[in-house]
Amino acid sequence: SLTLGIVGLPNVGKSTLFNALTNNDVLAANYPFATIEPNVGVVPLPDPRLDELAKIHNSAKTVPAVVSFVDIAGIVKGASEGAGLGNKFLANIRESDAICQVVRVFDDPDVIHVDDRIDPASDIETISTELILADLQTLEKAVPRLTKEARMQKDRRPVLEAAEQAVSLLNGGTTPFAAGVDPEPLRELTLLTTKPFLYVFNADEGVLTDDAKRKELAELVAPADAVFLDAKVESELLELDEESSRELLESIGQSEPGLYSLARAGFHTLGLQTYLTAGPKEARAWTIPQGATAPQAAGVIHTDFERGFIKAEIVSYDDLIAAGSMAAAKAAGKMRMEGKDYVMQDGDVVEFRFNV
Ligand code: GDP
16 A cells, blocks of 8 residues: 655654554554554544444444555655665655655754754755755666667657756756656656655644644645644543543644544545445445546455446435435435446445446
């Protein structure tokens, strides 16, 4: 499955956040036999629709979609030059499908900041500079080779052109992701700066309740998603019952755990969406790439479903809730028969018909 790699300067709260990501019980509940690497944290994608579906279908349980975060050792200045853990670190980021940078905005005189001050813009630039330098090194080697290849083979030209465009963006201090460049032609080079980015601002109550400050930070990282949370509070929440959790969150002006917004943003950053199924056994959200067709969606449940796909019977979640049951929705003409070219939409409640 797709993963987000967690990066950030030392002492910004990565371990604290990761602790909160790994200590939730979603996996134990839903995937009791899964083996999870110690450096992977898996969080459920909150979806209140599942509880409603479970009520309608008398489902024995709900199974949410999940988002995986990988803990990668802290970036240090000079990583791209191979200093210390640099190369292993970069290799780990290369394997991630998206990058999640934790940025410190909390102020605490007891926690040393590596540069002796709280400066999110500068922290963001430090990391992005390291990634840019690493990619420029990769491209410096690749461009002469691609130039030769493009001379012999026409179909190598788009790759060369994309590589040259990336070099010019990176030299100007911008990443291909931030510039909205299509990552596809460059995929073979496994660059770091074409990967989607997500920023987690580890903040205290002052920032969490300051809309203007949050807007300013969100604009700093756009078009990347920005998530605001207090990592220390998130790890404390795991020890509390629902009532005390709510009180603690309210005391810092939050209506839900920060991990919820992190899960949603991570899912969005990875380019994923869900569709829903429901029956007596479970009400479940299935993960598919945005833009997946009905047979591809069926293939997520079982590869045989994709091969033998006949059609999908689909009711939109809102129509199902309004009708009260699948049968009532069907009687009301709200059930659609979709074929193999149908592109799945968020909120589709689906039953697949297939040959085995
Ligand atoms: P890492 O080096 O990025 O993994 O940072 P850690 O998670 O180890 O955090 C460094 C220190 O900052 C620890 O003492 C944490 O308890 C503290 N810390 C982490 N998050 C917060 C926060 O949101 N607020 C405050 N005040 N301290 C935090």
